Amino acid sequence: MVCVLIPATSANLGPGFDAVGMALSFYNEVSLGPSPKELEIEVFGDGAELISRDKNNLVYVAITKVFEKLGKTPRNLKLTLKNRVPLARGLGSSAAAIVGGLVAANAYLGNPLPSDELLRLATELEGHPDNVAPALLGGVVISGFDRDKVKYLKLPVPEVEVVVAIPRFQLKTADSRQILPAEIPFSRAVLNVNRVSFLIAAFCLKKYEYLQIGMEDYLHQPYRSQLIPGFYQVVEEAKNAGAYGVALSGSGPTVIALAKEGEAVGRVIKEAFLKFNVETEIIYTRPENRGAIDLINYKGEGDC
Ligand SMILES: Nc1ncnc2c1ncn2[C@@H]1O[C@H](COP(=O)(O)OP(=O)(O)O)[C@@H](O)[C@H]1O
Numbered sequence: 626m627v628c629v630l631i632p633a634t635s636a637n638l639g640p641g642f643d644a645v646g647m648a649l650s651f652y653n654e655v656s657l658g659p660s661p662k663e664l665e666i667e668v669f670g671d672g673a674e675l676i677s678r679d680k681n682n683l684v685y686v687a688i689t690k691v692f693e694k695l696g697k698t699p700r701n702l703k704l705t706l707k708n709r710v711p712l713a714r715g716l717g718s719s720a721a722a723i724v725g726g727l728v729a730a731n732a733y734l735g736n737p738l739p740s741d742e743l744l745r746l747a748t749e750l751e752g753h754p755d756n757v758a759p760a761l762l763g764g765v766v767i768s769g770f771d772r773d774k775v776k777y778l779k780l781p782v783p784e785v786e787v788v789v790a791i792p793r794f795q796l797k798t799a800d801s802r803q804i805l806p807a808e809i810p811f812s813r814a815v816l817n818v819n820r821v822s823f824l825i826a827a828f829c830l831k832k833y834e835y836l837q838i839g840m841e842d843y844l845h846q847p848y849r850s851q852l853i854p855g856f857y858q859v860v861e862e863a864k865n866a867g868a869y870g871v872a873l874s875g876s877g878p879t880v881i882a883l884a885k886e887g888e889a890v891g892r893v894i895k896e897a898f899l900k901f902n903v904e905t906e907i908i909y910t911r912p913e914n915r916g917a918i919d920l921i922n923y924k925g926e927g928d929c
């Protein structure tokens with residue numbers, strides 16, 4: 626039997642739409658082993674009641690991809706999923722499911738596929754690489770297509786605390802992609818290039834005070850924020866409470882704030898959202914430099 630931990634991710638980091646993602650220090654767990662039955666799927670934890678237990682299960686779909694790539698048929702498998710990443714909140718639950726399935730299947734079969742091939746398969750399943758790349762590789766990852774190839778670079782993880790504010794309602798990535806326009810004004814695209822340059826430089830030079838502008842986004846937040854009551858007020862109040870930078874996580878509705886010390890920021894975000902009748906769960910976490918490929922049969926803190 627193999628067991629893999631997969632970190633949650635915050636994709637679209639600040640202005641890095643479809644390009645920059647960061648792994649976080651809380652994890653889903655995927656275990657794969659033999660079974661006398663054709664297929665057994667057990668699911669525990671967040672949203673367990675909403676997850677399919679048949680061959681449509683996203684983790685199983687990813688497992689099938691690896692088997693098929695190697696000319697094999699998945700058979701007599703038991704899959705156990707322990708979910709900590711909430712579903713459809715912008716913290717990479719689908720990325721974690723896909724990466725968990727790919728890495729677990731590859732490990733079960735003796736690790737024949739290199740990580741670049743796993744990233745390619747994960748991107749094919751998810752449609753964009755910015756959340757699957759940090760889930761697989763850990764850290765802050767810049768990723769994108771070069772024709773049909775996925776290129777990536779891993780940056781040093783920032784020395785910051787991450788406040789994650791998770792509203793109770795779900796927002797499916799597919800739905801919140803539909804709200805995005807086909808075109809935006811040139812001036813707004815220029816502003817976004819400027820902001821993402823500050824984001825990357827602030828991380829590389831450890832000048833986190835520049836995240837005040839380096840986490841600003843002008844590509845997707847103006848549209849997706851319409852689905853999140855109070856979004857810009859929450860951002861403003863969190864910055865006033867000392868956050869380095871605040872942004873939507875993935876496709877939302879979760880908001881993340883990077884801070885030197887997160888506690889006061891978390892309290893302010895919770896209260897700010899409550900003014901708009903949005904209840905949130907606040908998680909205090911950190912960037913995670915290890916991805917699923919580093920957390921196979923991991924023996925340490927955690928469940929594996
Ligand atoms: N552990 C899991 N096992 C199986 N499917 C999952 C799991 N986690 C997420 N999914 C699938 O991914 C969907 C959510 O994906 P998505 O809308 O992209 O949200 P997120 O922002 O959380 O990635 C769920 O509705 C479910 O179909």
Ligand SMILES: N[C@@H](CCOP(=O)(O)O)C(=O)O
Nearest residue numbers: 636643715716717798875876
């Ligand atoms: N670039 C994607 C990122 C989606 O991340 P998720 O965690 O919400 O799945 C997008 O914005 O659509």
